[in-house]
Amino acid sequence: MKNNNWNPTIQGGNAVSSATPPALTPATNDAQFDGLRYRPTARPSPKLTVVPAAKSASPDAGPNPAVKAVHDAVQETSAWVRPLQQEMGRVIVGQKHLIDRLLIALVTNGHVLLEGVPGLAKTLSLKTLAGGVNLHFQRVQFTPDMLPADIVGTMIYNPQGGEFRTKHGPIFSNLILADEINRAPAKVQSALLEAMQERQVTIGETTYELPNPFLVLATQNPLEQEGTYPLPEAQVDRFMMKVIIGYPDRAEERAILEAMATSEPSLRVQQVVSAEEIARARRVVNTIYVDDKIKDYIVDLVLATRNPKGAGLDLNGYIQTGASPRATINLTLASRAAAFLDGRGYVTPQDVKKLAPDVLRHRVAVSYEAEAENITSEDIIQKILDTLPVP
Numbered sequence: 001m002k003n004n005n006w007n008p009t010i011q012g013g014n015a016v017s018s019a020t021p022p023a024l025t026p027a028t029n030d031a032q033f034d035g036l037r038y039r040p041t042a043r044p045s046p047k048l049t050v051v052p053a054a055k056s057a058s059p060d061a062g063p064n065p066a067v068k069a070v071h072d073a074v075q076e077t078s079a080w081v082r083p084l085q086q087e088m089g090r091v092i093v094g095q096k097h098l099i100d101r102l103l104i105a106l107v108t109n110g111h112v113l114l115e116g117v118p119g120l121a122k123t124l125s126l127k128t129l130a131g132g133v134n135l136h137f138q139r140v141q142f143t144p145d146m147l148p149a150d151i152v153g154t155m156i157y158n159p160q161g162g163e164f165r166t167k168h169g170p171i172f173s174n175l176i177l178a179d180e181i182n183r184a185p186a187k188v189q190s191a192l193l194e195a196m197q198e199r200q201v202t203i204g205e206t207t208y209e210l211p212n213p214f215l216v217l218a219t220q221n222p223l224e225q226e227g228t229y230p231l232p233e234a235q236v237d238r239f240m241m242k243v244i245i246g247y248p249d250r251a252e253e254r255a256i257l258e259a260m261a262t263s264e265p266s267l268r269v270q271q272v273v274s275a276e277e278i279a280r281a282r283r284v285v286n287t288i289y290v291d292d293k294i295k296d297y298i299v300d301l302v303l304a305t306r307n308p309k310g311a312g313l314d315l316n317g318y319i320q321t322g323a324s325p326r327a328t329i330n331l332t333l334a335s336r337a338a339a340f341l342d343g344r345g346y347v348t349p350q351d352v353k354k355l356a357p358d359v360l361r362h363r364v365a366v367s368y369e370a371e372a373e374n375i376t377s378e379d380i381i382q383k384i385l386d387t388l389p390v391p
Contacts, residue, residue: 071345110240135174
């Protein structure tokens with residue numbers, strides 16, 4: 001058995017913070033508990049501080065006019081981000097990581113796989129997001145006896161007219177919560193994931209386009225495995241991100257008690273953004289500038305999961321399979337979305353580093369030797385991030 005001297009302490013897919021939370025004193029009014037809710041970070045000044053210019057340009061040459069135009073477009077089209085974060089923060093206590101990843105998925109047309117124990121506001125977060133964006137929301141509870149028709153719909157015979165009519169399933173919604181997706185058999189999983197990939201379903205002889213935007217949030221319970229059908233790697237790879245949801249800390253737990261320990265909790269949110277504004281934001285995200293050095297950094301991260309020795313990493317055969325090209329695409333797109341949420345028209349290396357665990361953890365399969373030494377894919381990804389030089 002090999003010793004693992006570099007295995008970092010990971011909690012919920014993120015490095016554990018060494019900061020000690022302040023001591024909680026008894027509250028006297030609701031305003032004290034509002035301070036514990038999620039507060040979006042301050043947006044940067046519109047002033048551009050980096051120079052995404054041509055390769056031959058000097059760093060002191062001033063901002064690139066084209067990038068400056070993108071930066072201004074981001075400032076204009078991302079005006080709804082902070083109000084939406086504040087609306088969700090009125091209902092969701094803590095879970096900043098989850099809220100940010102949902103917004104990233106929303107502006108990139110990606111899907112998210114959530115893993116966490118029951119009761120951590122996974123369903124509530126998506127319902128709150130749907131209310132703030134005024135989108136149609138459907139929750140589907142997956143069970144072992146489900147059929148594909150329960151998801152996409154079916155043809156129903158009308159004896160009066162002597163013809164079949166189409167009945168659409170819950171997949172025809174903007175936001176889909178596939179609760180405990182690993183409890184459904186493979187045919188149901190394939191029906192859902194095919195709709196995720198193609199954005200369309202076929203019922204009978206007719207193909208129907210799915211609504212736009214279309215976002216699938218799938219959950220799975222990491223504790224109970226009896227009666228489940230684990231998703232194959234090829235299907236898991238279609239999810240843009242896999243987000244690990246952890247428990248709230250003591251202060252957040254106390255705030256949850258104050259907000260939710262009632263028979264009528266306040267869960268209403270105001271609509272702050274329309275579907276048209278989401279579509280416009282997606283077009284702007286596609287234009288956000290990514291420097292060639294950052295593109296090379298993203299490629300190096302993904303290649304290091306396939307050939308660690310080529311990147312100067314001695315992982316002793318801990319990786320069974322590395323990340324697919326979807327990881328390269330999704331990491332770039334997610335980094336652009338992170339810059340958009342921060343009001344920037346350019347991607348920084350920190351955007352890539354903070355999103356790499358969520359994009360890569362379900363795409364890196366560890367070997368039996370790594371499992372025997374209690375090394376996870378998060379440990380390997382963190383090792384790669386700590387070793388590769390940052391541009």
